Amino acid sequence: MNPIFSLTPSDRGPVLRIREQELSSALTISLEITGLKPLVSRGELVAKGQQLCVDPANKLPSVHSSVSGKVLDLKKDFILIEEEGDRLAEPLKFNNSDSVSMLSDLRDAGIDVHGFKQGCTLIINAVPKEFGIDGHRFLIEEFNHIMSEGLDYLKKAISPIASAIAVPEGMAWTLPGCTGHEIDPVYPAGLPPMVVKSVTGKEMPPDVCVIDAATLYRIGRTVHGKQPVTEIMVKVGSTLFQTPVGTTVGLLTSKAGFSLSDGDRVLLGGPLSGRAVYSLNHGISASTQAVTVIHGGDDPVAKDSPCVGCGECVLKCPARLMPNMISRHAEFGFFENTQNYFIASCFECGLCAYWCTAQRPLLQYIRLAKKELLDKPILEDLRK
Numbered sequence: 256m257n258p259i260f261s262l263t264p265s266d267r268g269p270v271l272r273i274r275e276q277e278l279s280s281a282l283t284i285s286l287e288i289t290g291l292k293p294l295v296s297r298g299e300l301v302a303k304g305q306q307l308c309v310d311p312a313n314k315l316p317s318v319h320s321s322v323s324g325k326v327l328d329l330k331k332d333f334i335l336i337e338e339e340g341d342r343l344a345e346p347l348k349f350n351n352s353d354s355v356s357m358l359s360d361l362r363d364a365g366i367d368v369h370g371f372k373q374g375c376t377l378i379i380n381a382v383p384k385e386f387g388i389d390g391h392r393f394l395i396e397e398f399n400h401i402m403s404e405g406l407d408y409l410k411k412a413i414s415p416i417a418s419a420i421a422v423p424e425g426m427a428w429t430l431p432g433c434t435g436h437e438i439d440p441v442y443p444a445g446l447p448p449m450v451v452k453s454v455t456g457k458e459m460p461p462d463v464c465v466i467d468a469a470t471l472y473r474i475g476r477t478v479h480g481k482q483p484v485t486e487i488m489v490k491v492g493s494t495l496f497q498t499p500v501g502t503t504v505g506l507l508t509s510k511a512g513f514s515l516s517d518g519d520r521v522l523l524g525g526p527l528s529g530r531a532v533y534s535l536n537h538g539i540s541a542s543t544q545a546v547t548v549i550h551g552g553d554d555p556v557a558k559d560s561p562c563v564g565c566g567e568c569v570l571k572c573p574a575r576l577m578p579n580m581i582s583r584h585a586e587f588g589f590f591e592n593t594q595n596y597f598i599a600s601c602f603e604c605g606l607c608a609y610w611c612t613a614q615r616p617l618l619q620y621i622r623l624a625k626k627e628l629l630d631k632p633i634l635e636d637l638r639k
């Protein structure tokens with residue numbers, strides 16, 4: 256099997272802690288804040304765990320500082336903080352009185368609670384999303400009690416009618432109160448819609464919530480420590496790091512031993528479904544699980560070549576879509592037309608682009624169309 260399709264977790268190697276590494280200058284973090292309202296200004300001193308930005312519409316999770324430091328720069332899309340001092344934010348308060356306030360407390364603590372529904376079937380997804388994205392293995396094996404605490408909180412908040420944990424075949428991972436479900440670890444079996452189908456036997460049922468194991472850990476850690484989670488596990492190449500949220504991809508790739516040059520690409524996520532960053536100063540977010548380096552020359556580069564109509568992408572799409580038609584309309588700006596080809600059902604696995612004979616950037620076209628359509632109420636389901 257092409258290793259890119261194998262979701263079997265790798266052997267557990269050592270964890271590299273950025274805090275224990277020698278750095279040439281003070282740690283500077285970069286936090287993405289697109290769509291959020293800043294609560295601090297340039298030059299202000301902030302504490303570790305301090306809330307920096309909120310969503311006035313109460314939909315997106317808040318962003319917190321992962322270091323004690325000084326705000327160096329503040330732009331529409333990111334905030335830059337240089338570490339200094341050892342200030343720590345006041346502990347979070349959790350109001351456990353009802354479901355709405357429990358979820359709202361999580362959102363204020365930086366957890367994405369979009370899509371959580373009362374009375375759903377809750378699935379904890381512990382299958383790697385892509386080849387090598389298996390940092391949650393460490394969390395499940397070392398911090399099962401923290402994840403259980405997260406699960407208890409979630410159960411009180413959304414009262415699921417049943418809870419299951421999806422694991423790669425052969426991995427003996429469990430969580431108290433969850434039915435185990437083993438999944439054949441072949442890409443894209445670890446992506447949420449595929450996990451839902453595998454566990455429930457249904458495609459896109461409305462009453463199911465999927466949460467990945469790393470997010471469950473973050474909930475447990477937040478509730479347990481009464482502080483937002485400021486450090487996460489992220490796999491960079493084959494190295495597993497524990498590092499502050501906002502650590503730049505430049506620092507992580509250099510500590511992982513990569514030497515980058517012109518033409519190389521750095522992705523947040525895996526090679527099939529990750530998103531390329533345009534600068535090595537881009538920081539990882541709280542939900543980043545991997546950073547992937549694709550060296551120029553190693554792999555074919557996607558280009559705006561015309562579709563040759565071979566149909567390969569249609570054959571390979573696990574959602575039974577027509578990526579060739581979606582991409583043709585998106586390429587020329589006919590974004591509305593992509594709805595006729597059920598673009599909302601695309602779960603961005605990237606297999607169409609991987610197999611495209613003409614090496615067209617199919618996933619990028621699809622993401623562009625989705626972004627353009629997001630403002631249109633007709634695609635409400637894309638916001639879930």
Ligand code: SF4
Pocket residue numbers: 571572573574575576577578600601602603604605606607608617618621
């Ligand atoms: S990314 Fe491509 S292959 Fe994957 S679900 Fe979407 S259209 Fe189908």
Ligand code: SF4
Pocket residue numbers: 561562563564565566567568569578579582610611612613614615617
């Ligand atoms: S695989 Fe590429 S070239 Fe072939 S039909 Fe799909 S988009 Fe067109």
